[in-house]
Amino acid sequence: MRSVRPTLRALQQLRCLPADLFLSEAPWPRLKRNITHRERNPFLDIDLSSLDHRLLHAANSIVDKGFASDRYKAASRTAERPVYEVRDHSSGCRGAMILDDNGDPWLVYAGYHDWSDAKVAAALKKSRSRYWMPNEKDFAIREAEDAWLASKRLAADTLDALIIGIHNALLSPNETVECGITDHNGSEQRLEVQVISGKGQPLNLDESGDQEAYITVSILSGPNDYESRQTLQRAISYLKPKSLEYNVIQSDGSLYMEVTVSEAIIAQLFASVVLSSSEQKPSRLSFTPYEAQPCLHYIRKESLIPSMVYGKAALSLCGVWFIPSQDESSGKPICKDCEKIEPVFNGLHQVKLE
Ligand SMILES: [Zn+2]
Structure with missing residues (x-):
């Protein structure tokens, strides 16, 4: 089951509700910027499936619980399909969720607490349920967003494999280690990783001194297509390389790169691979504007890759x-x-x- 997304109509309604129902940054500034810049799809870098809004969280929890309750009975009869009541207990705001013909859930209405079953039924009757259903535009946005998310997830998965590869290469200096990635066609690809120069010093925690240790890593992909190379290059950009000495497409379509990266970044990324998430997520995530951090923090895997890839705030x-x-x-x-x-x-x- 996919996560609940708002229709454009419901998105407009969310905009009219108190702004603090958004648990992280509201999408409006980005949306406005995309429209100003005449992006072909203004929703392109706005992930409607994971907007941090209380009503969407409530709607997703209905999905997670298997649609066990919360039905607007009269409204469901009028709409001739189940209409689920979405309720945010902290604010009293309500919403309505329905499933489209593919079984995908949509938030189709959002409003204040005076929204009763009878009122929903009356509104549905008046406007006809068709008006509530996601339309072509909603489906087009969802499709574009799914494609965009898939490419980002692929880069995040590639980054994950690459980090483990670099880590293993660090543990076996002078050896080439292999790591496996899955490409956009779902096929397995091998990467060869070797640390070719650089040797850091143990970190002295009592000194605030210079820790600028860098390593240079060679990465060789198997023969692959343009899209796979793009994914690999995007994954490498998340390593924030200090420099990229070689970035050569060989005649067989394989890609050879020599990348110099900070050991601290490798440690930060590797920490996210090894740290499991036993920690409870706080119920309220207050979004604070960007504040430059003087150092690199460790973050659990569940948070780091999404925050690097999707720009979400993470707790160190x-x-x-x-x-x-x-x-x-x-x-x-x-x-x-x-x-x-x-x-x-x-x-x-x-x-x-050693
Ligand atoms: Zn820290």
Whole structure:
């Protein structure tokens, strides 16, 4: 089951509700910018499936619970399909959710608390249920968004595999290690990774000094097509490389790269691969405007990749909310508090220096 998305009509209604029902950044500024810049699809970098809005969270929890209750009975009779009551207990705001003919859920209405079953039924009768259903425009946005999300997820998965590959390569200097990625066709591809230069020093947590250790890694993909190379290059951009010495497409279509990356970034990304998420997500995520972090924090896997790829705020191990994708500089040290909680960076070095 896919997550609940608002129709354009419901999106307009969400806009009229109190702004603090959005648990993270509201999409309006980005939407406005896209329209101003005449983007072909103004929703392109707005993920309607994961808008952090209380009513959408409530709607998703109805889906998660298997549609067990919360039906508007009279409204469902009028619409001749189930109409689910979506309720946010903190504000009293209500919404209505229906399934389209493919079984995908949509938030089709959002409003204040005086929205009773009878009122929904009356509104449906008056406007005909057709008016409530997602229209061609809604479906077109969903389709474009699905394609965009799929390409981002592919880059995130590739990044994940690459991080493990680089980590294994660090543990076996002078050896080529292989890692597997899945391409956009769903086929397995092998990458060869080798650390070709660079040797960091153990991190001294008591000194605030220079920790600018860099390693240069060679990455060789198997022969692949344009789209696969794009995915790989996008994944590498998340490593925030200091430099890209080689980026060569060979005659057989394979891609050879030599990338210099900060060891701190490798440690940060690797931390996200090894740290499991036992932590409870706070019920309220307050969005704070971008504040440059002086160091790189460790974040659990469930948070890091989405925050790098989708620009969502993430909570670090040491308890700081920040947005890793906006933390562009690659010359930053690892956060000492995070490293004290999980000694990932030193873990990498201990093995290397043995
Ligand atoms: Zn930290």
